[in-house]
Amino acid sequence: MAKALLSLSAAQLSERIRNKEIRITDVLDAVFETIQKREQELGAFITVDEKGAREQGDALQRRLDVGEDPGPLCGVPMAIKDNICVKGLPTTCGSRMLKEFVPTYDAEVIKRLREAGAIFIGKTNMDEFGMGSYGETSFFGACKNPLDLTKVAGGSSAGSAAAVAAGEAFLALGSDTGGSVRTPAAFCGIVGFKPSYGAVSRRGLVAYASSMDQIGPMAKNVEDAALLLQVIAGEDPMDATSRGLKESVWPIQNRCDLSGIRIGIPSGWLQDQLSGGMRQNLEQAAAALRDLGAAVETFDLGYEDLAVAAYYTIADAQCSSNLARFDGMKYGYRTQDPAASSDLHRMLKQSRSEGFGREVKRRIMLGGFVLSEGYYEAYYLRALKVCRLIREAFTRAFEHYDLLLGPVSGDVAPPLGASFLDNLKMYESDCYTVPANLAGLCALSLPFGANENGLPYGIQLLGDTGCEKGLLEVAALLEAAALPDGYQQAAYGEKGGDLNGECL
Amino acid sequence: MANVYETVIGLEVHVELSTKTKIFCGCSTAFGGKPNTRVCPVCSGMPGTLPVFNEAVLDHAISLGLATHSEIAKEVLFDRKNYFYPDNPQNYQISQLYHPICQNGYVEIRTGEETQAPLVKRIRIHDIHMEEDAGKLFHDEDGRTSLVDFNRSGVPLLEIVSEPDLAGAEEVKAYLEELRTIIRYLGISDCKLQEGSMRADVNLSIRPLGQKELGTRTEMKNLNSFRAITHAIEAESVRQKEILEGGGEVIMETRRWDEEKGTSFSMRSKEDTRDYRYFPEPDLPPVTVSKERIERLERSLPEMRPEKIERFVKEYGLPVKDVLNLTKEREFAQLFEDAAGLCKNPKKVSNWLLTDTLRLMRERGVDADKLRFSPAHLADLVNLTTAGRINSTVASAVFEKLFEEDIDPVAYVRSMGLEIVTDDKKLRESVLKILSENKEAVADYQAGKQKAIGFLVGQTMKAEGGKADPNLVRKLLVECLEELA
Structure with missing residues (x-):
């Protein structure tokens, strides 16, 4: 029964709960049993809140039992990335700095999820403050890939991807500043969606790089991602950069084919970094899209080689300022060194030196440098200019193409620890994901094929700002075409039980 | 150097x-x-x-x-x-x-x-x-x-x-x-x-x-x-x-x-x-x-001080020095304009504001935007004085009440019986009584000491509780003294 339950999608689960075919407590039993079984080896969660989840579940069940409808995500157990504030639960950002920090308010997305009936089962592991592509820079230890424990889960929303892939949660929230939803989704074989900048409120998301941060859904399939996006998206008066969705994305409109749809593949993304397997799968995805009636071709986007440099300049600069508030003064980690207690600057320096990890400190220092007098024009302003050029290149591209297609990453999930050997290589591996953030586009990571060891490849579909609806429709069709390969279901729990075959 | x-x-x-x-x-x-x-x-x-x-x-x-x-x-x-x-x-x-x-x-x-x-x-x-x-x-x-x-x-x-x-x-x-x-x-x-x-x-x-x-x-x-x-x-x-x-x-x-x-x-x-x-x-x-x-903000800008200064000098014929002081605070200038408009006596209103009001503001530490009295009551007070219904000493006392409590000066003067005593007959009796009580001063006056009249005026005013018109008192005193002589 538990296994069958866990193989349901979130949409199916909530429907059955609302139809009273399934009781929430049974769902939570199954989820916490899985967590019990797998968490030790995975490290997907920083905080598991079974007590809170049970209380939420009981309250929802009572409402259901008296005939109320608590909302479209009623009873769906969700994992929340640990940089999104949930009132009363620790929000550590994967950092020693915020190890003890408990926010006093709910993020806007959490408010919306509560109103939709979702249940928060815990906060997930992540690269410290979102800084990392592989899920290995957390103060609480690396998060492992549930498909192969010797591989990374991908970052920075590592725990959210791993939790969904391992059946510890039905849905998860991640955040994506330069690929942090899409990369772990690709490595763990689930769907990750980065909405257009402004589609989802950032209020309550601990900022990394304000002009690129977006909260995004992580789900077992495209439909669930669309459902979750529909719930969390919307203009928020408390986030001046929020715009909401242009069009409703759920339920997904079923298309029979993709005739008339034009899809472009930036040729710059097919260069040396791409592994043979990834290239092959990308070609298969293109072929599948063509089979569905779409016109797919490669084209010259331009500036592909500048995206990573521009991204890290802008992100590091903004993070150096956004993370300045963590000074051990008001909350968070403060050095225990008695020598620092009588000297303000020593206290500040030491608290930050001890509270932040290596990668965070590296980025803060780089960011401080590119903003400092005499370098601001040469680095930060120039990076903003490149960002504008990239945005313009995409604008031109979307005059010809409805969507763009590319890889999420050059290859499948790499082995644990490899990123620490070559930092720059890790940065460079973000070259396919950062352009969407620089340009404010929406982009989806879809599992498509796997290598000989069963590790999934992620392909990426990109839509222009505000074009969530069309992107999700195409992704849903492509997902159905990818299914026969069959790696997906393996990714989130073994098949079995009486509900087998009904999912997806 | x-x-x-x-x-x-x-x-x-x-x-x-x-x-x-x-x-x-x-x-x-x-x-x-x-x-x-x-x-x-x-x-x-x-x-x-x-x-x-x-x-x-x-x-x-x-x-x-x-x-x-x-x-x-x-x-x-x-x-x-x-x-x-x-x-x-x-x-x-x-x-x-x-x-x-x-x-x-x-x-x-x-x-x-x-x-x-x-x-x-x-x-x-x-x-x-x-x-x-x-x-x-x-x-x-x-x-x-x-x-x-x-x-x-x-x-x-x-x-x-x-x-x-x-x-x-x-x-x-x-x-x-x-x-x-x-x-x-x-x-x-x-x-x-x-x-x-x-x-x-x-x-x-x-x-x-x-x-x-x-x-x-x-x-x-x-x-x-x-x-x-x-x-x-x-x-x-x-x-x-x-x-x-x-x-x-x-x-x-x-x-x-x-x-x-x-x-x-x-x-x-x-x-x-x-x-x-x-x-x-x-x-x-x-x-x-x-x-x-x-444009909306431009339209809603108040008249600023330089323009106000120019207009006050032209419209009310006041000296520049007074206008500079009247216009330092917008509320103060407004009070002036409102009161002057009601009593049609800008000079008197200006005097009240620049002397008694500023003095009391200084003494009590009150800012211009915290003044409590209404321009209508200030105008009433000016009217009482110009009509000769109260003398200047009484006016100052009434103003202090106005400053503190925004009393209605007309009602206040009436209820406290502060109007100038203009009843000749009653005042003449009072004068005669003072003369009979101050024989020495009368003798001094009659011996040519003009100064004695001042003393007698003071005594009469005191007896009248300060409400009499001092000029009238002086006139009656001279008349009576001449009758006695």
Whole structure:
């Protein structure tokens, strides 16, 4: 029964709960049993809140039992990335700095999820403050890939991807500043969606790089991602950069084919970094899209080689300022060194030196440098200019193409620890994901094929700002075409039980 | 031979705006309050919070820009100023460096108003920009503990940066007073130096008279009163002169004024100047400043002081000196106009305001915007005196009641029986009684001592409780004395 339950999608689960075919407590039993079984080896969660989840579940069940409808995500157990504030639960950002920090308010997305009936089962592991592509820079230890424990889960929303892939949660929230939803989704074989900048409120998301941060859904399939996006998206008066969705994305409109749809593949993304397997799968995805009636071709986007440099300049600069508030003064980690207690600057320096990890400190220092007098024009302003050029290149591209297609990453999930050997290589591996953030586009990571060891490849579909609806429709069709390969279901729990075959 | 130096001063003035709520959140801006009671996750810098711009601040900034003849930017853009200090919960301040809301304005100051040749001088304003205030630190006596109160954190500020156009303490004072008048006329801040709602940093350098290039400047902070500003300017000019005359060089630095000691000391020098690492604020998208908004604000600008001065002189025929005093505060000028319009006697109204009112305001520490009496009651009082129904002594006493309680003077005079006694017959009886009681004085008068009449007038007035018309008393006394003779 538990296994069958866990193989349901979130949409199916909530429907059955609302139809009273399934009781929430049974769902939570199954989820916490899985967590019990797998968490030790995975490290997907920083905080598991079974007590809170049970209380939420009981309250929802009572409402259901008296005939109320608590909302479209009623009873769906969700994992929340640990940089999104949930009132009363620790929000550590994967950092020693915020190890003890408990926010006093709910993020806007959490408010919306509560109103939709979702249940928060815990906060997930992540690269410290979102800084990392592989899920290995957390103060609480690396998060492992549930498909192969010797591989990374991908970052920075590592725990959210791993939790969904391992059946510890039905849905998860991640955040994506330069690929942090899409990369772990690709490595763990689930769907990750980065909405257009402004589609989802950032209020309550601990900022990394304000002009690129977006909260995004992580789900077992495209439909669930669309459902979750529909719930969390919307203009928020408390986030001046929020715009909401242009069009409703759920339920997904079923298309029979993709005739008339034009899809472009930036040729710059097919260069040396791409592994043979990834290239092959990308070609298969293109072929599948063509089979569905779409016109797919490669084209010259331009500036592909500048995206990573521009991204890290802008992100590091903004993070150096956004993370300045963590000074051990008001909350968070403060050095225990008695020598620092009588000297303000020593206290500040030491608290930050001890509270932040290596990668965070590296980025803060780089960011401080590119903003400092005499370098601001040469680095930060120039990076903003490149960002504008990239945005313009995409604008031109979307005059010809409805969507763009590319890889999420050059290859499948790499082995644990490899990123620490070559930092720059890790940065460079973000070259396919950062352009969407620089340009404010929406982009989806879809599992498509796997290598000989069963590790999934992620392909990426990109839509222009505000074009969530069309992107999700195409992704849903492509997902159905990818299914026969069959790696997906393996990714989130073994098949079995009486509900087998009904999912997806 | 010693050089003659001139002092060159530019001012950075911070004004706390009197909007209801803070610049980037919904907390109250009220002054004081129990520490950390007017705070929320945004203005205390909690993780995940975002600023939302309070556009009332923009309206205030544009109004000041228009009143100071500035160019108004087409877009509102903010920048982050990064520095670590515990009174600043985010360790950055949202301000405007690259695109201030107002630029290239000016104000005109008058100096030497009391002399024969007052001077009007134009002080250029480099820019006016919007930013957020920081919290307040309280340091324990033991020197080991400091506490921070974030009530002030996020209170909106306008920073008004002048060009180095000011030549000394007198001009600085005139400039600050003019700025304060403009801002109070606009009603956008109460501009209190003591409460810190107006703060001025003085950038000062000196140079030999005739030299074009500016000398090295210092920035003086912690100036909490006009007196402190005057003292600091004088002391700093002398300090820099002594350095130059001694063959030394002035160091570019920030200094802190200690009014008690009458001296300043160095806070930080150029070598450790902070690099604020400014960059465009990514959490606040640009706000377009529409033509309609500027036009609406232009239309709602009140008549400013220079125009008012001109009009009062023309319309009411009052001396310039009086008009300057009547128009210092907008509320005061309004009180004058309303009362003068009702009683049609501007001169008398002006006299009441510039003598008794100012005196009582000074004595009781009442500000012009806190005056309680209505212009109609002041007009009634003027009418009572011009109709000869009360004498000036009674009028002064009635005015004091008016000032304190806004009594209706007509009703008050009637109920207290304060009207001038004009009944000849009754007064004649009283005079005769006084004469019979003061034989000595009568004899003196009749012996040619004219002074005695004064004594008799006083005695009669006293007997009448001060309500009689002293001129009438004198007339009756003379008549009766002649009858007795």
